[in-house]
Amino acid sequence: MASPDFRRVLFNTIVWLTLVGVGVRIVLGLGLALLLNSKVVAKYRLVTVSRVLLLVPWATPPIVAIVAWRWLLHPQLGAINPALQALGLIDQPIAFLAERAWVWPAILTIVTWNTLPLVTLTFLAALQSLPQEQLEAAEVDGAGHLHKLRWVVLPHLEPAIIVMTLLSTFWTFNNFVYVWLTTAGGPGLYTNVMATDVYIKAFIDGRLGYSSAIGVVMAALMTAFGLVYLRVVAQRELEEAFDGGDR
Amino acid sequence: MAATAERALPPAFAVSIRTGMSLPGELALVALTVLALAFLVYPTAWVILASFRTPETMFAADRFELTLDNYRALLATGFTRNILNSLYLCLAAVLVSTFVSVLAAYTFSRLRFPGKRWIFGSVLLGQCFPWIILVTPLFILMARLGLLNNHLAMIFVYVAVTIPFSVYLLVGYLESVPRQLDEAAIIDGCSRFQVIWRIVFPIMTPGIVATATYAFMLCWTEYLFALAFLTREELKTMPLGLYAFFGENVTEWGHVMAASALTTFPTLVLFLPLRTRLAAGLAAGSVKQ
Numbered sequence: 001m002a003s004p005d006f007r008r009v010l011f012n013t014i015v016w017l018t019l020v021g022v023g024v025r026i027v028l029g030l031g032l033a034l035l036l037n038s039k040v041v042a043k044y045r046l047v048t049v050s051r052v053l054l055l056v057p058w059a060t061p062p063i064v065a066i067v068a069w070r071w072l073l074h075p076q077l078g079a080i081n082p083a084l085q086a087l088g089l090i091d092q093p094i095a096f097l098a099e100r101a102w103v104w105p106a107i108l109t110i111v112t113w114n115t116l117p118l119v120t121l122t123f124l125a126a127l128q129s130l131p132q133e134q135l136e137a138a139e140v141d142g143a144g145h146l147h148k149l150r151w152v153v154l155p156h157l158e159p160a161i162i163v164m165t166l167l168s169t170f171w172t173f174n175n176f177v178y179v180w181l182t183t184a185g186g187p188g189l190y191t192n193v194m195a196t197d198v199y200i201k202a203f204i205d206g207r208l209g210y211s212s213a214i215g216v217v218m219a220a221l222m223t224a225f226g227l228v229y230l231r232v233v234a235q236r237e238l239e240e241a242f243d244g245g246d247r
Numbered sequence: 248m249a250a251t252a253e254r255a256l257p258p259a260f261a262v263s264i265r266t267g268m269s270l271p272g273e274l275a276l277v278a279l280t281v282l283a284l285a286f287l288v289y290p291t292a293w294v295i296l297a298s299f300r301t302p303e304t305m306f307a308a309d310r311f312e313l314t315l316d317n318y319r320a321l322l323a324t325g326f327t328r329n330i331l332n333s334l335y336l337c338l339a340a341v342l343v344s345t346f347v348s349v350l351a352a353y354t355f356s357r358l359r360f361p362g363k364r365w366i367f368g369s370v371l372l373g374q375c376f377p378w379i380i381l382v383t384p385l386f387i388l389m390a391r392l393g394l395l396n397n398h399l400a401m402i403f404v405y406v407a408v409t410i411p412f413s414v415y416l417l418v419g420y421l422e423s424v425p426r427q428l429d430e431a432a433i434i435d436g437c438s439r440f441q442v443i444w445r446i447v448f449p450i451m452t453p454g455i456v457a458t459a460t461y462a463f464m465l466c467w468t469e470y471l472f473a474l475a476f477l478t479r480e481e482l483k484t485m486p487l488g489l490y491a492f493f494g495e496n497v498t499e500w501g502h503v504m505a506a507s508a509l510t511t512f513p514t515l516v517l518f519l520p521l522r523t524r525l526a527a528g529l530a531a532g533s534v535k536q
Contacts, residue, residue, distance in 0.1 A: 039267075
């Protein structure tokens, strides 16, 4: 359990998949929500079309999202390599899902793409209820855009950000398919995470005991997180909080 | 800053909404929005489009030939079996799971009983657990019961994993049904089951449909349990069939794209009517009123 392999798995799961993955999603989701909520989007009548298009990645099953991105990131057939070559950014095609330097950013791109709409929609919904008087009051007091964002908008979004961070953490930490169907933990065991390790140890190596031990560690971590979640949700009286499932 | 920039707007634009930005600034934001939306739509749109292109020209930027051959070839491989398996498993699981969830949600919402907080808490907590840690114990259980490679076992698993979330969602919907309605029905002599069937069910139908749809999509695209429990070809579901086309050396891209598109169509169609309902649920849950 204390082997270097397992430390690698733990690091991949906690730092790469969960910390970086969830962080990127929340920040981009916030940015996209602010962008789609901006007056410019309303002015050019992009509100309805943007709301509908935003749903597309969410309505795309993860197994299909992975197919699409496996093609996009493909060194010979994909669209990304020729585009980068045409721009003169790279000379040789990159096998994004096979090279250590690229494989984590590539996996996280897929996860982020697939899960961004849910986060963005939640923030958009929260933005709708932002009291306009507060913004106007801040303007009267001479607050610039950044001040308004920091002192009016973000405090209003705080509950939504907390709930989404917690939910995204469960969904991402527990997820199996994103890593399994893109790299199967490879190259080598470079992107192996706890969820895939449980599967590999049990069903490929036949080490049920070791696999169960990893499972128990996962369950313990998520129970701790779950208790925090219940506390936050209960405290804020958000019992009807929407709760979807990742697979 | 807001006041001075307005003057820079040409009159045609100034009529509608004041953005407090210069025209180039606005256009930059519009460009950013369009880019972001293109990034979000492109992969899915491409897969669906590719499924209608001939395998030879699928990856070509210059040639574009439309065909249904991919679908014909796909259905000739036995993928129809996978589709039927998926449909059967998902529909059966969703029916059972929704039935149980409606009863459970009603109980949590309306009845008082000792330990309710704890039981409901554990239902919520049930969602935090990774599915992957259920796989090994369930595998051993199924093996002992002789239920490996058995659709009944898969239905059981799908019912189990969709219940927590369905109950959670339904309890939320039930809170919006006035309690006086079922209290009045009870006084008029209805039994609990009559209340659920005659009063709550009709009012809740949109919520139940939304919940069932989401549960269906969860099963429809489920990969992990199917991978672990179904090894016989004739029992496999669509997601397994789809990934079988990624061979060790050769990938049948035509089959992959057609199968992906067939997996995506139902979720796309089911999702659009759901979106307002889900968004409303999201808003209720995450916005501090």
